[in-house]
Amino acid sequence: MKELILGNAAVARGLYEAGCSIASSYPGTPSTEITEEAAKFPEIYCEWAPNEKVAMETAFGASLAGKRSFCGMKHVGLNVAADPLFTMGYTGVNAGMVIAVADDPGMHSSQNEQDSRHYARAAKLPMLEPSDSREALEFTKLAFEISEEFDTPVLLKMCTRVAHSQSVAELSERVEPKARPYEKAPGKYVMAPANAIKRHPVVEERLERLSKWAGTAKINRVEEGQDNKIGIITSSTCYQYVKEVCGDRYPVLKLGMVWPLPAELIRGFAAKVSLLAVVEEGDPFLEGCCRGLGLALAGKDCFPLTGELSQNIVAEKLGLPVPEGKGLSEELPSRPPVMCAGCPHRGLFYTLKKLGCTVLGDIGCYTLGAMPPLGAMDMTLCMGASISGLHGFNKALGAESEGKTVAVIGDSTFMHSGMTGLANVAYNQSNSTVIILDNSITGMTGHQQNPTTGFNLRGDPAGKIDLEALCRAMGIERVRVVDPYDLKACEEAVKEELGASEPSVIISRRPCALLKYVKHKPALTVDRDKCRGCKACMKIGCPAISIKDGKAHIDGTQCVGCGVCGQLCGFGAFKEG
C-alpha cells in the first residue's frame, strides 16, 4: 500500500515493519515524531527517557536482552549520548539496534548546526542517510539487518527536510524477527580494559567488512547521465535538489550509506567524469573522504558551509538556469516567534527584567525570553548549562553576582541535565538562585510528557518526580513555589531568594497555556476611557495586546485571560470578560 507519509512517521513505520519492540528517546526537533508515531503501534513499547544518554542505554539494554530496539534524538542529543555510543561499537549488539539522529541545517529549531556524520566516523559505526520517506522506511528496516549481520548499532541520519517532509512510501506488514536469547558473554559486553583491548581490533575489522559491503550495496548507486562533463556525489535531501535541477543530465553517485564509504565505487565513478562535484549540506564530510582518496573535486570551495542548500543554490553553482522571483522592494517587518498569549513564563521574565537580573538561560520555549521587549536572558548554551553556568559565574564573581544572577530552566530540561548542575551547587556550595520554570510539559517540541508530569508517552499515569522533594533531598533548604501569573509574588520570591545567604530554588509553576486540560478565562477587554495609552502593558510582549488609536487593544481570539497585563496597568483599564 502506498501512502503520503512524513519522513519521521516513515521511520516509525520502518520500526514497526522490522519487528522493533522497544523505543526509548528524548524529544528534540526535528526528531520527535519518530517516537510519537512509533507509539501508535501497540507492538512497540515506547517511552520518553529523561535524556538521550539514558534513552540510548535503555535501547542498548533491550538489544542485549534480545529485542530489536531503537532510540531517537536530535543532533545535539547525540552529544549527550556520545558516551555509550563510542563504546557500543566495541560491544556490538545482540538483537538489532538503530539510533536515529536528526540534524537541523539552517537551524530552524536548534542552537547549532553540527554535522552528525562525524560521529559515525569517530565512533566507527555505520550510518545510513535516507533522502525521502520511502528511503526513511526502507533504510530503517535495512539498518536492523545490518545491525544484526555485522553485530553493531547502526546510525540513521535524518535532517529537517527529510524528517518533516511528506512523500510517498510503500508500506508492508510487520515481520517478527527470530528470537535472540541473551547469552552471557563478558568478553564482549564487559568493557574493562582487558576485554576492550581485544574488542578494538574487532571494530576495525568490522569497518573493513562494512566498507566492502558498501561497495556492492544497492543503496549506494550510480545513476548514469547524458553528459559526463560533471559527476556529482551526494546524499540525503541534497540528492533531491541535484535531481530537481539536473534530471538525468549529469551522472550521480547517490550514497545511502555515508559511513563507511565505498572507496572503489567512488574512485570508479570519479574516473568516468571530467569534473567531480560533491554536493552536501554541513561540513565537507564526503568531500574530505574523497580528497583522502586523492581525488580532485569541487566541494565547499563552491557550495556554502553554512545553512541549508536548495535547488536554486545547486542550479547556480552548477551553472544551470536559476528562476527569478520578484518580491516587494520595501523591507517588511519581521515576524519572530514569540511566547504565546497566556504563557506562564512571561510573568517570571518580566520580573527578572524589572529587577535587572543577569539571567543564565537554557533550552526550551523560555529561550524566547531573550527576545524583545522582555530581553531577559544573558546566555543560552545547551541543555542544563543554566545551573552549572550560574555556579561557575558565582564562583568567579562571588557576592558581586550572587545577589542579582539567576538560572532559569524548564521542568523537562531540569530532568534532562539540570539535576547534576544543582548537585554541584549543593555540593560545592555556591550561593546560587535557580528558577525552575515548571509548565508541567515539554513545551517547545510540542507537548511531550516527562518525569515530573505524572504521565507517560502514551498519556497513561506514570511515576511522578516531586521537584520540591528532589531539590531538598539534594541539600537545598530554600525551596519555594510561586505562581508566575502573580507578579507581586514573583518579585517578592526573586528578591528574597537573591538576598538569602544560601542556595535556593524557586519553582515557577503553572501549566503551559496550550495544554488541552488548562481552562482559560474569558478574554479581557480594555476600558478605553480609563486607558491613558501609557503602554505599561506593552512591556510584557504579549501577542494579544497592541496599541490601536493610541489605546491598548486586546485581540479576543488570542487572549486567555491570564491577567498579567492588568497587573501592570495603573489605571484599572483591563476588565475581565
Next chain:
Amino acid sequence: MDTKNIMIVGVGGQGSLLASKLLGHLLMGRGYDVKVSEVHGMSQRGGSVVTFVRYGEKVCSPVIDRGQADAIVSFELLEAARWLSYLKPGGRVVTNTQQIDPMPVITGAAEYPSGLVEKMEAAGAKVDALDCLGLAEEAGSAKAVNLVLLGRLSHYFDFPGEAWQEAIEACVPGKFLEINRKAFELGRGTE
C-alpha cells in the same frame, strides 16, 4: 507535466496543517507524485510559517525555492507579501485580508505596511484577496479560514467538485464537516 508548486503561508498557530493535509490527499487521489514540506518547532510559536506542496509525475525536492511557486495561499496579508519572491512571474496569490501584528509592530519598532494588495499586484502577481475570517465566521467557525482559502484556490484547478468534497470528508473530523463544507463553498463562490 512539470511539477506544480503551491505554498501555504501564515502565522504559527493559524492551522495551515489541515490545508496541506487536504491538498496532499486530493493530489494523491488524482494519481500524482506528491511532496509536502512542513515547519515544526520554534517558529511555530507565532512566527512566520510556510508549507510547501509539490505535485507532478515525479517530484524530487521537497521544498519550493524563489521564483517557483505557481500559487501562494496565505492566511495573513503581510505573510503573503513576505513570501512573494517565491512566486513565479505572473503567479497567483490567494490571501486572507486579515492582518495580525508581528511583535516589532506591537512594540512600535515597525509599522504594519499599508496597501499590500496593490503593491503585490504592482510587482506582477495576480492577487485574490478576500475576508476569509469573515466568511469562516459566516460558515460557523473562525477556525474554518483554511477551507475558505482552499475553496478560492479550487478555481485554479481543473479537478471536479466531487474530488474536493471527497478530500474534505477524508480530512475533516465528522463533527466539523458541515461547517468546513460551507466554508469551502463560501470561498469557492466568492467573486
